[in-house]
Amino acid sequence: MRRSSTFARQVLLVRVGRRDGLAGSGSDLVTPGQGYADRQRIRYGRFDADVEAVRPISPALPMTAPVDESPAMSIPLLPGERTAARRAKFALVNACTLSSLMLGMLAIFLAMQGEVRLAAVCLIACVAFDGLDGALARKLGVASPFGAQMDSLADMCSFGLAAPVVVYASLAGSVPPAAAAVACALVAACAAIRLARFNVSPKDGRFFCGVPTTMAAMVLALTVAIGVPVPGLVMVAGVALLAFAMVSSFPYAKLARLLKLPPWLWFVPVVGALVDIRLTFALVVVGYLVSGPLLWLHQRRAA
Structure with missing residues (x-):
């Protein structure tokens, strides 16, 4: 009941302020008091009336977060010393x-x-x-x-x-x-x-x-x-x-790990490529694809 009377009092202040402003300085802008400087302001009346007042606190009017008007910051593309x-x-x-x-x-x-x-x-x-x-x-x-x-x-x-x-x-x-x-x-x-x-x-x-x-x-x-x-x-x-x-999710060996294989394992595909490069390439691709599930099974058994 007390909050409803507060809302009615705010609307009355807006109307009185608009009438007093028209009779006085010719401006109908009502600014919030010092005690309400941190409250959000809302525009009332016609679009050309330029009437503003403190938004009343009421359960019917949810509070909105203030808009962050800070300038956008540009992140440097190259971190560190820019020589x-x-x-x-x-x-x-x-x-x-x-x-x-x-x-x-x-x-x-x-x-x-x-x-x-x-x-x-x-x-x-x-x-x-x-x-x-x-x-x-x-x-x-x-x-x-x-x-x-x-x-x-x-x-x-x-x-x-x-x-x-x-x-x-x-x-x-x-x-x-x-x-x-x-x-x-x-x-x-x-x-x-x-x-x-x-x-x-x-x-x-x-x-x-x-x-x-x-x-x-x-x-x-x-x-x-x-x-x-x-x-x-x-x-x-x-x-x-x-x-x-x-x-x-199968693990596949990286190139650095493949280079550590025994030399004879690299010798076989090289010789095969000299004989039939297409067949050798197909076998190497199939072998690499199959190595993932096999390595996954080996890791599960070792765990």
């Missing part, structure tokens, strides 16, 4: 990232013109630039959150969009368009999920959680470039399997 030399190094690293992005766009344009093998070569160059920018950033000491986010966006464009477009163009005429479209769309969707999960997950120096998008794009690009002789439907199934492998 000319460090800026040049930072620009070089980002140039590698943008080169990967531009080559991915070029691969899409070439695939639309039917040059699928040349488009696949552009994707292989994308993989090279993607590995180069991260290594340069760490070597030159200019690694930054901005560079990591930019690299992730470039990977999505080159490996999540350009790679499935090139594969779709290579499958044209050999499989039903709907089947090829579904398999390639799975690659794009799983690449987005894989990159987002990688950005928010803790880093493991030994294994990948799922097949990385870079390696998946390399497999697709080499498959198109060397022309692996497999039926179209088998190719579609392999593309879909590779997409699901990207978002799986």
Whole structure:
């Protein structure tokens, strides 16, 4: 009952203030008192009356949070010392990232013109630039959150969009368009999920959680470039399997760990590539994909 009378008193003060303002100084603006300086003000009356008063506290009128009018702050792209030399190094690293992005766009344009093998070569160059920018950033000491986010966006464009477009163009005429479209769309969707999960997950120096998008794009690009002789439907199934492998939880060894394998294990695929590069490539890809579930089972038994 007391709050209702307070609300009525506030409305009466607004009306009296408007009438007194018209009779006095010609202004009808009613400002809140000193005791209510921290209260939110609200406009009453017609749109041209310019009448303001303190918003009354009432259960019927929920309190609203004040609007933060502080100016936006710009975060520096390159943390630390901003010398000319460090800026040049930072620009070089980002140039590698943008080169990967531009080559991915070029691969899409070439695939639309039917040059699928040349488009696949552009994707292989994308993989090279993607590995180069991260290594340069760490070597030159200019690694930054901005560079990591930019690299992730470039990977999505080159490996999540350009790679499935090139594969779709290579499958044209050999499989039903709907089947090829579904398999390639799975690659794009799983690449987005894989990159987002990688950005928010803790880093493991030994294994990948799922097949990385870079390696998946390399497999697709080499498959198109060397022309692996497999039926179209088998190719579609392999593309879909590779997409699901990207978002799986199976551990896959990183390149640094693979380089520590015994030399004779590297000698076998090299000799096989000299005999039949297509068959050797297919066997290496299948072996790497199968290694994830096998390693997962081994870790579960050892735990």
